[in-house]
Amino acid sequence: MTATSRYTDLADLADDAASLREIRHHIHQHPELSFEEVQTAALVAQKLEEWGWQVTRGIGGTGVVGTLKAGDGTRSIGLRADMDALPIVEATGKPYASATRGKMHACGHDGHTTMLLGAARQLARTKRFSGTVHLYFQPAEENGVPSGAQKMIAEGLFERFPCDAVFGVHNHPGMPPGVFLFRKGAFMAAGDRVTITIEGVGGHAARPHLTVDPVVVAASVVMALQTVVARNVDPSQPAVVTIGSLHAGTASNVIPDSATLELSVRSFSADMRALLRRRITELAQSQAASYGAKAVVEYVEGYPVVVNSDDETEFAAEVARELVGEENVVANADLLMGSEDFAFMLEKRPGTFLRIGNGAGEDGCMVHNPHYDFNDKNLPIGAAYWTRLVERFLSR
Incomplete structure (x- = not known):
């Protein structure tokens, strides 16, 4: 020039x-x-x-x-x-x-x-x-x-x-x-996608004692996941765990076999990303086990x-x-x-x-x-x- x-x-x-x-x-x-x-x-x-x-x-x-x-x-x-x-x-x-x-x-x-x-x-x-x-x-x-x-x-x-x-x-x-x-x-944050599938035992809504209700388990998992950021993450560090989707069942008188949750997870460091993954997985699996159900966690790390x-x-x-x-x-x-x-x-x-x-x-x-x-x-x-x-x- x-x-x-x-x-x-x-x-x-x-x-x-x-x-x-x-x-x-x-x-x-x-x-x-x-x-x-x-x-x-x-x-x-x-x-x-x-x-x-x-x-x-x-x-x-x-x-x-x-x-x-x-x-x-x-x-x-x-x-x-x-x-x-x-x-x-x-x-x-x-x-x-x-x-x-x-x-x-x-x-x-x-x-x-x-x-x-x-x-x-x-x-x-x-x-x-x-x-x-x-x-x-x-x-x-x-x-x-x-x-x-x-x-x-x-x-x-x-x-x-x-x-x-x-x-x-x-x-x-x-x-x-x-x-x-x-x-x-x-x-801008790392963005990860998580799918949690709750595997229970379906049955008639009038006989819940013969089932393992995945809807109840899913509700418990949703509430437990609210503690990840509130109680596991340093308050000075930004992080988000959002349950954006919960699907289960097709009729009011049928307890379904499974329920599915979909999450969006945001963080700003590799350490925080690893912490969120570990706690989300542990909470989902332990909550499900406490009801006699099983939680299968698919954790996909997205954009860094x-x-x-x-x-x-x-x-x-x-x-x-x-x-x-x-x-x-x-x-x-x-x-x-x-x-x-x-x-x-x-x-x-x-x-x-x-x-x-x-x-x-x-x-x-x-x-x-x-x-x-x-x-x-x-x-x-x-x-x-x-x-x-x-x-x-x-x-x-």
Whole structure:
């Protein structure tokens, strides 16, 4: 970069706002679930090729990687956006609402993809950097294990498209659009899934003494599990154990043979993760045994903790301050109990996962909600941010 060159600012992307809205609304209207992002991936690849990027398709199933080089710099950077939707019936009433009933972009991945496409166009236009940029358009963030990030990594993402650091973003309901949130170290929780099957002895509801009622056992297990965080976890350490589902029986006069509980477990360290697993398993099995039943525990460790590296987080926050001002940057955001498969990428490369406000108050509908919609005000802001981040990173 020359002494007279400058970095991208918000004004440089202002004229792109309308076209970015058009792209985002098209993706929103045609949502695709995890590992089914065929149309979305095709659109991404088409746009990248039109703008002069080298495109590689089919990484991790439907993943797309765009590569652009400029100058003679040897450093490289990776930026990631997720593409998948959720199995939710949309209730926004927007003119661009989902055209496929039962599928909806209820987490803003349509916006994440569009912001990165906006940066791709600007980077190709200006090429005010020296080095290599890889854009990772990832499938199946919502899938759970195995996720799109895992599959892309397993298929050689960082060997084939190496980067010195990797960055990702997620929208953040509850904060105004254009506000950036950062946190060094642990930021988002590990998320594990547990299925507990209570095996009892079924029979007639009028003769309960001849049965081992799994419904009663399940109720006891639910109450016992409330003590895991309350009495086994250090109060200064965040953790969550939620029983989200309990299924048993089909008729009021039949005591069933079994009952099934499904849990979501969140934590922020390997030690805490191990403690929760041990106590949940012990409590379920001992409670069941005390009633003469059996508890079979299937414990699936999901996404790990999102751990942001210090230097890359500080750098990313510095770029945000330059772009939107100190007043629109939260440098030490609160811990978030949600999970994110970008954590797998951060296990392989230094980097940071940041958040951008999606609206506050009535405009800040929570994600995974049928009334949610990504805030279009963020499209040019996010595109400008990614562009400037690349320019700054590859000028160092």
